[in-house]
Amino acid sequence: xxxxxxxxxxxxxxxxxxxxxxxxxxxxxxxxxxxxxxxxxxxxxxxxxxxxxxxxxxxxxxxxxxxxxxxxxxxxxxxxxxxxxxxxxxxxxxxxxxxxxxxxxxxxxxxxxxxxxxxxxxxxxxxxxxxxxxxxxxxxxxxxxxxxxxxxxxxxxxxxxxxxxxxxxxxxxxxxxxxxxxxxxxxxxxxxxxxxxxxxxxxxxxxxxxxxxxx
Numbered sequence: 001x002x003x004x005x006x007x008x009x010x011x012x013x014x015x016x017x018x019x020x021x022x023x024x025x026x027x028x029x030x031x032x033x034x035x036x037x038x039x040x041x042x043x044x045x046x047x048x049x050x051x052x053x054x055x056x057x058x059x060x061x062x063x064x065x066x067x068x069x070x071x072x073x074x075x076x077x078x079x080x081x082x083x084x085x086x087x088x089x090x091x092x093x094x095x096x097x098x099x100x101x102x103x104x105x106x107x108x109x110x111x112x113x114x115x116x117x118x119x120x121x122x123x124x125x126x127x128x129x130x131x132x133x134x135x136x137x138x139x140x141x142x143x144x145x146x147x148x149x150x151x152x153x154x155x156x157x158x159x160x161x162x163x164x165x166x167x168x169x170x171x172x173x174x175x176x177x178x179x180x181x182x183x184x185x186x187x188x189x190x191x192x193x194x195x196x197x198x199x200x201x202x203x204x205x206x207x208x209x210x211x212x213x214x215x
Contacts, residue, residue, distance in 0.1 A: 008215045009108050011156060013173070015164035016113035016121070018186020019205060020096055021128075026089040030080055031055070034073055037063060050189045078142075082117045092128055093185060099206045104133040107210060110154065111137035112146045112162075112172070147172040159215040163205055170196035181208060 017023040028045050032038050040048075040058075048058060059065035059073060080086060103109060111134050115121050118139040125131050138149040146169070150156065162173025165186025170193070173180035182198035183205050184190055193201055202208055 008159065010106070010210065010214055011108045011110065011154065011160040012103070012210065013110045013112050013150060013156075013160070013162045013178070014205075015166070015169045015186075016111055016115065017090075018165035019163055019169075019183055020100075020111075021090045021092050021124070022185070023090050025091075026086045027081070029089060030077065030086055034076060034080075035059070035063065049187055050192075052188065052192050078116070082115060082120045084120065084123070087120055087124060090124065093204060093206065095206045097128065097130070100130060100133045103210060106214065108135045109133055110135055110150070112150065113137070114140045114142065114146065114168075116142050145172065147175040150176060159213075161210070161213075165193075167193065167196040170198045173198075179213070181205065 014020055024042070024046060028042050031045065038045075040062075045058075055073065055077070056070055059070050065073070100109065111121070111125070113121060116139075118137075118141070121137060121139050125134065125137070136153070138146065138153070140146060140149060150172075156176045156178055158177055158179065160176075160178045161181060162169060162176065162178045163181045163183060164170065164172070165183050166188050170180045170182055180196075180198040180200070182188075182193040182196070182201045183203070184193070184201065185204045190201060200208070
């Protein structure tokens with residue numbers, strides 16, 4: 001009779017925008033397109049956003065938009081933000097492709113995103129040639145919580161990691177009993193992320209050595 005040994009493999013769940021890819025040009029470009037009177041420079045816009053001040057704040061305080069115009073902006077934004085002509089502006093962070101290729105050799109990788117369109121996510125993964133690196137991906141469609149999608153599909157434990165750039169990512173990882181990493185490459189600054197008590201905060205995920213935490 002043969003002897004079977006079960007070797008536990010670390011699972012790592014990655015947020016997409018701001019964690020693996022730089023979506024800032026897409027989001028800034030769309031804002032400028034929808035608000036032609038916007039005079040904010042790229043860095044100024046993102047400084048406001050990283051301080052967790054939303055479009056409503058910008059539109060009200062800088063451009064005196066009323067409730068009706070803000071509601072119209074939000075409707076058009078949600079329709080446009082994941083169209084192919086805009087997502088083509090997204091790029092992987094430097095060194096990310098090589099990092100994921102190496103990481104996938106000893107860990108199971110999953111993508112978890114609050115995007116609306118699974119088709120556009122799949123298209124981007126294909127465009128970046130990342131399809132062989134991920135065991136699967138989860139898209140909330142703005143209808144589900146990330147932790148709920150993971151919970152019904154993948155068994156997780158304290159040896160696994162959730163990596164993201166927002167407080168909701170940290171909360172999702174904690175809800176699943178995983179270790180959490182907050183990255184500063186995305187849409188929140190360090191002060192905001194610290195409020196959610198991630199296990200680690202780093203500038204960019206490519207600076208983190210998961211090999212040191214193998215089960």
